[in-house]
Amino acid sequence: xxxxxxxxxxxxxxxxxxxxxxxxxxxxxxxxxxxxxxxxxxxxxxxxxxxxxxxxxxxxxxxxxxxxxxxxxxxxxxxxxxxxxxxxxxxxxxxxxxxxxxxxxxxxxxxxxxxxxxxxxxxxxxxxxxxxxxxxxxxxxxxxxxxxxxxxxxxxxxxxxxxxxxxxxxxxxxxxxxxxxxxxxxxxxxxxxxxxxxxxxxxxxxxxxxxxxxxxx
Amino acid sequence: xxxxxxxxxxxxxxxxxxxxxxxxxxxxxxxxxxxxxxxxxxxxxxxxxxxxxxxxxxxxxxxxxxxxxxxxxxxxxxxxxxxxxxxxxxxxxxxxxxxxxxxxxxxxxxxxxxxxxxxxxxxxxxxxxxxxxxxxxxxxxxxxxxxxxxxxxxxxxxxxxxxxxxxxxxxxxxxxxxxxx
Numbered sequence: 001x002x003x004x005x006x007x008x009x010x011x012x013x014x015x016x017x018x019x020x021x022x023x024x025x026x027x028x029x030x031x032x033x034x035x036x037x038x039x040x041x042x043x044x045x046x047x048x049x050x051x052x053x054x055x056x057x058x059x060x061x062x063x064x065x066x067x068x069x070x071x072x073x074x075x076x077x078x079x080x081x082x083x084x085x086x087x088x089x090x091x092x093x094x095x096x097x098x099x100x101x102x103x104x105x106x107x108x109x110x111x112x113x114x115x116x117x118x119x120x121x122x123x124x125x126x127x128x129x130x131x132x133x134x135x136x137x138x139x140x141x142x143x144x145x146x147x148x149x150x151x152x153x154x155x156x157x158x159x160x161x162x163x164x165x166x167x168x169x170x171x172x173x174x175x176x177x178x179x180x181x182x183x184x185x186x187x188x189x190x191x192x193x194x195x196x197x198x199x200x201x202x203x204x205x206x207x208x209x210x211x212x213x214x215x216x217x
Numbered sequence: 218x219x220x221x222x223x224x225x226x227x228x229x230x231x232x233x234x235x236x237x238x239x240x241x242x243x244x245x246x247x248x249x250x251x252x253x254x255x256x257x258x259x260x261x262x263x264x265x266x267x268x269x270x271x272x273x274x275x276x277x278x279x280x281x282x283x284x285x286x287x288x289x290x291x292x293x294x295x296x297x298x299x300x301x302x303x304x305x306x307x308x309x310x311x312x313x314x315x316x317x318x319x320x321x322x323x324x325x326x327x328x329x330x331x332x333x334x335x336x337x338x339x340x341x342x343x344x345x346x347x348x349x350x351x352x353x354x355x356x357x358x359x360x361x362x363x364x365x366x367x368x369x370x371x372x373x374x375x376x377x378x379x380x381x382x383x384x385x386x387x388x389x390x391x392x393x394x395x396x397x398x
Contacts (some may be wrong), residue, residue, distance in 0.1 A: 002245070003241070003242060003245040003274070007271050007274060011238065011241050012238045012276070015236055015241070015278075016233050017234065018281060019234075019285075020284060020285050021282055021285065022285055023285065031357050047327075063398070077331060081285050082283070083288070084283065084293050084294075084296035084300070085288055085289070085293035085296045085364075085368070086282065086288065087296065087367055088370070089366055089372045089375075090370060090372070091372050095344075128222040152282065152283070153282075153283040154283045154297065155282070156296055156300035203258070
């Protein structure tokens with residue numbers, strides 16, 4: 001069975017040497033400077049949360065670094081998912097998405113328990129919009145970079161790959177944003193920060209599908 | 218069907234990535250027959266499978282950078298073929314697949330002696346599509362259950378379960394039709 005002449009000609013006309021992509025765990029290292037920048041940016045620009053002393057190192061920096069590492073791990077999983085033949089099983093995907101949600105809820109609950117701070121009446125909508133927009137906007141650099149790295153492979157399930165790196169970027173962004181926002185009320189945190197993470201996941205998914213659809217067929 | 222060992226396929230992929238058109242020829246010779254059979258089985262149309270095969274090799278070409286030497290080549294190529302088929306199904310606007318019987322396929326050696334080819338083909342046709350796909354991938358094209366799991370996006374044990382249930386269904390159907398016929 002030989003290749004049809006038309007196909008062979010099309011391939012020959014476009015054939016040039018390419019370097020194979022590095023493994024996902026190595027490619028995700030390239031994203032670490034962006035992730036570290038996102039971790040420190042909000043508190044460096046707007047100031048650290050006021051209840052920091054009450055929370056201690058464990059519930060401020062340690063929790064945020066752990067959340068950042070989880071976000072980067074989800075991004076690595078997205079890069080793996082983007083290579084044909086190494087797609088993730090449903091169980092692995094369930095563990096990834098479930099782990100992200102579990103981490104967000106656990107950190108929220110522990111923070112609330114250590115330092116319960118609520119939004120003043122009348123400011124809820126304003127604070128809600130600032131924190132959700134802040135989480136989403138600060139996720140964009142990592143979302144863009146991870147999307148570019150994933151698209152260089154060949155994601156056969158772009159919706160899933162995009163959701164993985166989108167939620168990963170959202171987690172990293174929120175890891176930084178929570179070091180600035182001092183409201184620990186779960187209604188505020190889950191309704192704006194965690195919702196922001198989920199929306200970045202949806203955005204990543206939509207962008208990955210759009211990028212895939214734009215490729216020649 | 219000519220079988221190529223994975224080591225040879227990996228060498229061909231490396232040469233293809235380095236820009237050798239002869240390596241593409243070698244890969245086509247090695248992979249096209251199995252890919253065509255697979256596409257015919259999931260698309261249920263040999264004519265359409267021919268078009269999908271050409272599209273699969275174009276996508277393999279576009280994504281050749283994503284292949285790494287430590288990955289087995291056949292699961293990588295089959296995953297792309299499956300993706301091409303799914304894209305084609307979506308491009309047709311989610312219209313249901315034509316109600317055709319599956320074309321003549323290689324038959325799992327384990328059941329070859331149980332009936333004539335026509336009865337085997339009809340029995341394969343009656344299997345649930347996801348079970349049939351796992352059965353054929355394992356028993357005809359020789360994939361491990363871990364590879365099938367990654368290809369179908371399920372766990373290895375789920376792939377094994379699908380394949381073994383398909384085999385049990387196939388034996389039962391053959392026994393029933395044998396009794397009736």
